[in-house]
Amino acid sequence: MTNVGVSPWNDDRVEALKKLWLEGKSCSEISREFKGVVSRNAVIGKLHRMGLSQPDRGLPPVGRDRPMRAPKVERTRYAKPPKPGPQKKVAVVFGAAPTVRGQQAPRHTPAPEPLTPTKTLMELGKDDCRWIIGERVGRVFCGRASTDCSPYCQTH
Template structure:
């Protein structure tokens, strides 16, 4: 199908009248909806608002107010630019993000085993298989400390690997 000057003028007129690409394709005949959309883009014809849609300005006016900050929420607030998409345009907004105050409290009752530094070929069913270091480096090894029958890890590494759900929730609630 060729886009003759007459067909292009008819396309422009129907587009200006507000017909959809499917309706224009039906009136032109021998052309698909996608072909109409492609030609509209190549001709740089002005876009139209989607039916029932709203503009970006209307959207920001409808946004609800931010909820009040709880009393136990940290007072420190940082702003950082974030991208917000409105239609096909990404806009930068400065958004206030509350950052919680985090502090590390080391545990005093942790006993870290002295690694036996075993290679993969030296591991048995009863040795800890916790990897240590970078696998691509020469000094990579496994813990190698005696492990229980129920776990591939020693007691220390098993506590790291298998954290009960309740403990993870408590840790998340503290943060």
């Protein structure tokens, strides 16, 4: 069982920590000196709380011997695609067929067939439309013939 709330840092360990740190030992080495009583992260936290900074060891900072970023490479710029010519304007009026410059465009959508529930789950066959009509209670399916190996008919 561990002692919750008991600090591993007594006065002797704090003095040893200061001494080892000022000698230039790393946090991992200091942690090993304490033989598993404190972790490397505990050493780092204690040093931070004590306000001790890393002593100058005469080593260059890690990763600073080369530039931070790779030099920019000049990229080849491609010509922009030409802008499209003038577009035909389509006027949309709610409830009316779309027009192209004053001409009435033909409607291409056939009138939808009325959706009448035709089959229950138990009545559905292999090639019947599985479009659900209705809510949870009394759920029925479209049941029309499906097309192109699809579970739905052409309407759905």
